[in-house]
Amino acid sequence: MNINDKDSKIIKKSFERESSLDRIRLGNKFVDDFLFDDQQISDIPINALRVIFNIISIMSSEQFRPEDRPRQLNLFEDEYETDNNVFVSMKIRNNKISPSGSTKQVIDAYEFLAKFKMGWYKSQNSKGKEIRTFGGLISTPTYDQRGYTSFLISSYWLKRIVVIPEYNYILYHLVYHVKSNKHILFAIWLSKLPDKGIMIKLSTLNKKFGLNYKSSKEFCSKFLKLVKLNLDLYNNLSFQYKYQSDSIFLFPQKSKNSQNNIVIPKAEESFFITKRLRYFKKRHALQDKSAQQFIYHYQNISQTRIMIEVAYKEIKREYRLRKTPFTELQGIDFLNEIQNKIILHYQWTKAGKIFPQGFPVII
Numbered sequence: 001m002n003i004n005d006k007d008s009k010i011i012k013k014s015f016e017r018e019s020s021l022d023r024i025r026l027g028n029k030f031v032d033d034f035l036f037d038d039q040q041i042s043d044i045p046i047n048a049l050r051v052i053f054n055i056i057s058i059m060s061s062e063q064f065r066p067e068d069r070p071r072q073l074n075l076f077e078d079e080y081e082t083d084n085n086v087f088v089s090m091k092i093r094n095n096k097i098s099p100s101g102s103t104k105q106v107i108d109a110y111e112f113l114a115k116f117k118m119g120w121y122k123s124q125n126s127k128g129k130e131i132r133t134f135g136g137l138i139s140t141p142t143y144d145q146r147g148y149t150s151f152l153i154s155s156y157w158l159k160r161i162v163v164i165p166e167y168n169y170i171l172y173h174l175v176y177h178v179k180s181n182k183h184i185l186f187a188i189w190l191s192k193l194p195d196k197g198i199m200i201k202l203s204t205l206n207k208k209f210g211l212n213y214k215s216s217k218e219f220c221s222k223f224l225k226l227v228k229l230n231l232d233l234y235n236n237l238s239f240q241y242k243y244q245s246d247s248i249f250l251f252p253q254k255s256k257n258s259q260n261n262i263v264i265p266k267a268e269e270s271f272f273i274t275k276r277l278r279y280f281k282k283r284h285a286l287q288d289k290s291a292q293q294f295i296y297h298y299q300n301i302s303q304t305r306i307m308i309e310v311a312y313k314e315i316k317r318e319y320r321l322r323k324t325p326f327t328e329l330q331g332i333d334f335l336n337e338i339q340n341k342i343i344l345h346y347q348w349t350k351a352g353k354i355f356p357q358g359f360p361v362i363i
Contacts, residue, residue, distance in 0.1 A: 027164030047109035080155040081125040087152040110141040121156040177234040197251035216243035284334040311341030
């Protein structure tokens with residue numbers, strides 16, 4: 001069989017409806033097989049993760065647990081697991097993958113998913129028949145309609161997305177609020193942890209997330225702190241953490257905003273940002289003219305907003321330790337303190353080592 005011959009593929013069904021749910025269901029089998037490879041993170045770019053989240057969102061009405069709907073499993077097998085190289089077709093609006101409208105980002109995302117883990121896959125249906133399929137998660141992406149990308153999904157990966165004996169929820173809009181792919185994959189992994197928490201070795205976490213921190217303290221302060229702030233703001237599940245020697249303890253918990261003690265849904269993000277900026281202006285006597293850069297970054301660049309919040313919490317803690325009223329930090333002095341903390345944190349990142357002057361300028 002010519003694996004590059006599109007005519008050799010059997011297209012069973014087309015999915016063209018758009019869907020944008022508040023949360024999606026990620027099957028544990030799909031997470032283990034595709035997002036984590038042998039307990040290690042698959043370094044999937046953020047725009048490719050957006051493709052995955054949209055695929056799952058579109059397929060949400062097709063998802064089922066076999067124990068709840070046993071007949072549905074038979075229907076799935078009869079439709080998709082009777083022949084080799086069976087696929088479904090799907091299309092997604094390009095601005096769902098690149099909200100900025102970058103054609104290159106869209107192309108790169110689909111190329112990655114077409115090539116990633118490309119190969120022959122085989123599964124066995126309940127009748128004992130072996131089904132073989134060639135490809136990655138998606139195959140043959142095409143631009144046959146302006147503003148959309150069409151592609152195929154094999155029955156092998158379709159089954160892992162649709163048939164979900166065990167699954168966890170994740171917020172759909174996480175891939176639009178959070179820019180770090182590692183933070184999103186951490187959130188997905190976190191959803192699988194037991195409620196009582198877990199103890200895990202630094203070396204295991206470094207390997208799992210493709211990191212190279214030398215101490216548990218460094219891992220917590222330079223990675224977990226930023227992840228937690230992201231999840232506190234944008235996910236329904238966050239966590240607490242502590243470390244001891246080379247062990248790190250993680251405790252999942254419902255995500256709440258520390259200032260207002262309420263969950264921040266996506267629809268209220270704009271309100272939260274406005275309220276937070278009003279708080280900074282009043283508490284630290286910020287003037288619109290001198291704080292113009294600060295305000296722009298906080299409103300429009302989520303990664304800088306996270307860095308500002310991390311810096312703010314650290315400075316606030318330092319003032320408390322010195323028993324100095326935090327309200328004494330006013331105006332340009334406040335902005336300078338925040339800027340210095342941002343520079344300090346940035347220098348420890350991978351980007352900071354490559355581009356030392358690439359830190360956000362908020363003054």
